[in-house]
Amino acid sequence: MSEAFDYVIVGSGAAGASAARVLADGSSSLAVVEEGPAVATEEFVDRSFPTLARLYRNMGAQVTRGRAPMLIVQGRCLGGSTVINSAIIRRLPESVWKEWVDVHGIGAALPFAEVERVSDEIEKELHVDSTPAPIWGGNNQLLSAAAAQAGLSGGPTRRNAPGCRGSGRCNLGCPHGAKQSMQVSYLPYARNRGAHLFTDERVERVLWRGRRAIGVQTARRTLTASKAVLIAASAVQTPGLLWRSGLRGRHLGRHFQGHPGMAVVGLFDHAVGLGEGATQGFEIDGLQADSRVKLETLATPPETFFSGLPGTGREWVELMAEFPRAAVWVLPLRAYGEGAVGRSGSLSFSLDPRDLPNLRRGLRRAAELMFEVGATAVVCPVYGLPARLGPGEAALIESAPDDAAAYPLVMSHLFGTARMSVDPAAGVVGPDFRVHGTENLYVVDSSVFPTNLGVNPQLAIMALARLAAERLVT
Amino acid sequence: MRLGSIDRAVLDALLPERSSTVLPMGLMDTGFDDFLLDFEREAPDAFRRVFRLALFAGGWMAPVLIGRPPPITGLNQDDREKALAAMARSRVPELRQLITVLKTVASLHYGALPEVRKAIGYHGE
Numbered sequence: 349m350s351e352a353f354d355y356v357i358v359g360s361g362a363a364g365a366s367a368a369r370v371l372a373d374g375s376s377s378l379a380v381v382e383e384g385p386a387v388a389t390e391e392f393v394d395r396s397f398p399t400l401a402r403l404y405r406n407m408g409a410q411v412t413r414g415r416a417p418m419l420i421v422q423g424r425c426l427g428g429s430t431v432i433n434s435a436i437i438r439r440l441p442e443s444v445w446k447e448w449v450d451v452h453g454i455g456a457a458l459p460f461a462e463v464e465r466v467s468d469e470i471e472k473e474l475h476v477d478s479t480p481a482p483i484w485g486g487n488n489q490l491l492s493a494a495a496a497q498a499g500l501s502g503g504p505t506r507r508n509a510p511g512c513r514g515s516g517r518c519n520l521g522c523p524h525g526a527k528q529s530m531q532v533s534y535l536p537y538a539r540n541r542g543a544h545l546f547t548d549e550r551v552e553r554v555l556w557r558g559r560r561a562i563g564v565q566t567a568r569r570t571l572t573a574s575k576a577v578l579i580a581a582s583a584v585q586t587p588g589l590l591w592r593s594g595l596r597g598r599h600l601g602r603h604f605q606g607h608p609g610m611a612v613v614g615l616f617d618h619a620v621g622l623g624e625g626a627t628q629g630f631e632i633d634g635l636q637a638d639s640r641v642k643l644e645t646l647a648t649p650p651e652t653f654f655s656g657l658p659g660t661g662r663e664w665v666e667l668m669a670e671f672p673r674a675a676v677w678v679l680p681l682r683a684y685g686e687g688a689v690g691r692s693g694s695l696s697f698s699l700d701p702r703d704l705p706n707l708r709r710g711l712r713r714a715a716e717l718m719f720e721v722g723a724t725a726v727v728c729p730v731y732g733l734p735a736r737l738g739p740g741e742a743a744l745i746e747s748a749p750d751d752a753a754a755y756p757l758v759m760s761h762l763f764g765t766a767r768m769s770v771d772p773a774a775g776v777v778g779p780d781f782r783v784h785g786t787e788n789l790y791v792v793d794s795s796v797f798p799t800n801l802g803v804n805p806q807l808a809i810m811a812l813a814r815l816a817a818e819r820l821v822t
Numbered sequence: 823m824r825l826g827s828i829d830r831a832v833l834d835a836l837l838p839e840r841s842s843t844v845l846p847m848g849l850m851d852t853g854f855d856d857f858l859l860d861f862e863r864e865a866p867d868a869f870r871r872v873f874r875l876a877l878f879a880g881g882w883m884a885p886v887l888i889g890r891p892p893p894i895t896g897l898n899q900d901d902r903e904k905a906l907a908a909m910a911r912s913r914v915p916e917l918r919q920l921i922t923v924l925k926t927v928a929s930l931h932y933g934a935l936p937e938v939r940k941a942i943g944y945h946g947e
Contacts, residue, residue, distance in 0.1 A: 651933030661903035665841035753915035
């Protein structure tokens with residue numbers, strides 16, 4: 349079966365949907381192909397197992413290889429990771445953009461004013477606003493109090509979730525359709541303007557005529573593209589698709605970056621209400637200069653809370669029972685380390701020697717902040733530390749092992765495996781997002797980011813994909 | 823997969839009954855076998871394989887860590903729990919990671935139980 353379009357977009361997450369929105373506004377015909385299923389808001393449930401099975405890649409159990417495996421979390425459904433993220437909207441930091449200009453020479457291609465312009469537009473379209481205090485819940489209130497008490501810069505998280513009821517279920521799919529994930533925002537917009545959405549279809553390869561991409565092949569059909577093929581399959585899947593399509597290059601699949609992070613749990617002598625309030629409604633940026641970590645709240649369902657606690661047997665169950673009095677804060681680290689995506693899809697990632705000291709400083713500070721707002725104990729699930737730290741013991745965290753395997757790290761923001769470069773020898777795509785050496789194959793997802801960001805990347809991913817799509821139609 | 827007696831002993835020591843007044847239910851009293859059918863059907867191959875490996879390690883390697891001969895069924899309940907605790911504290915990261923796998927699968931079931939959620943005050947919607 350063959351169907352013909354002007355553009356074919358592979359992937360329906362933040363990048364693919366943003367490009368689709370722009371291209372659908374023109375008079376061009378458009379197909380968006382998604383490997384995962386379409387799942388309606390009414391189908392989201394308040395249980396982790398069926399959610400992981402339906403919405404997450406590899407049921408949330410995708411790990412890096414090696415002695416210190418790290419969980420890599422990705423959505424795999426219509427809307428991609430926007431369905432299961434916490435709706436956090438942060439701009440591309442100007443300091444990161446400057447690094448891209450100074451080190452990678454791509455400033456002329458991505459003028460900061462242009463990034464800001466499209467970011468403005470996206471924020472307006474997705475009704476981005478600060479998390480209102482009435483839906484903070486106890487967990488966010490505690491981090492807010494900690495920021496105020498310590499004089500650290502921070503504030504309520506800006507999110508694309510108008511009408512959020514604070515059910516703490518962002519990561520299970522928003523049950524109210526409040527979060528403006530792509531499957532309830534940009535993708536319906538594009539479909540209403542004629543875009544065709546194909547779900548449960550994995551793209552096997554890009555089809556070529558010489559150096560020109562003429563479409564894609566799935567197991568069920570051929571989708572031809574008369575103008576361009578856009579790849580937005582994520583920093584993990586995009587390199588594999590490019591390899592399967594016959595492309596090669598020294599940098600393809602390399603420079604895999606992200607924000608590995610972990611959680612600390614504070615135990616209080618009063619109810620916190622971890623399952624109530626916005627999932628990630630408050631954040632502190634004030635630790636980034638010292639330790640390159642961002643401190644955020646995280647509401648979790650009991651399943652996630654239990655599995656992250658240390659111990660076994662009675663010790664473990666006693667900690668589970670602390671759920672009503674627990675606060676959970678997470679620390680994504682702007683790691684220096686890098687990894688790679690292999691041709692078989694295998695993942696590797698190694699921390700840089702500077703990363704663990706930064707993480708430990710951040711963890712210690714987070715624990716201190718918890719004590720400052722009244723925690724009676726802090727659980728920092730690092731191998732070698734006591735299961736519970738008491739007040740005055742936060743400094744022990746700095747003596748934790750200098751071994752990545754001691755830390756239960758999870759990585760959720762992924763970048764760099766098809767990075768942008770002016771010089772074809774230094775990257776995979778050019779400043780116009782076109783894959784070097786091809787006429788009309790574009791990569792528009794976070795694979796092209798030369799570095800990680802230090803902040804949640806959804807908006808930056810959307811902004812760059814939007815710029816790429818705008819340039820195709822103007 | 824069907825759980826054998828050694829597997830059951832591992833899971834029972836991992837999350838035993840009467841460990842806490844708030845959560846007196848042990849994992850094996852809560853329909854975990856039924857959950858496992860779903861897990862076998864839905865989970866990726868690698869996840870299922872590593873879960874089986876973790877059960878094997880808990881049954882046959884954990885006792886050795888406390889100086890006792892395997893399998894774990896030869897130990898009394900206290901020693902079974904001590905054996906798994908030793909595996910969780912092992913210097914070998916791979917053994918600790920296998921405990922994490924066991925805890926993850928157990929939590930996916932246990933944390934979703936209505937009686938558990940009620941006991942810890944998680945109401946959901």
